[in-house]
Amino acid sequence: MEIVDVREGYLFKIVGDKTFAVQENNDGVAFCPFCYSQIDFADGRCPCCQKNIPEIIYFHGDDQTWIASGNE
Ligand SMILES: [Zn+2]
Numbered sequence: 001m002e003i004v005d006v007r008e009g010y011l012f013k014i015v016g017d018k019t020f021a022v023q024e025n026n027d028g029v030a031f032c033p034f035c036y037s038q039i040d041f042a043d044g045r046c047p048c049c050q051k052n053i054p055e056i057i058y059f060h061g062d063d064q065t066w067i068a069s070g071n072e
Helices: none
Strands: 003-004 010-015 018-023 028-032 056-060 065-069
Touching: 010 028
Parallel strands: none
Antiparallel strands: 003 065, 010 018, 018 028, 056 065
């Protein structure tokens, strides 16, 4: 599990068994949820930061963080 930084203007979108960051006004383009490089929905790993694209990203209310889980 890994903490994910939420970035203004982006949402998280589940595609198949992976969760990507997408822009609020254009969810047809995939971004890495860790480094926000533009990537492809087919990518299982970000070519920029080399992290695997997580299965899910969920909000952890106890410490107000977003957590990436799965596909480590
Ligand atoms: Zn990345």
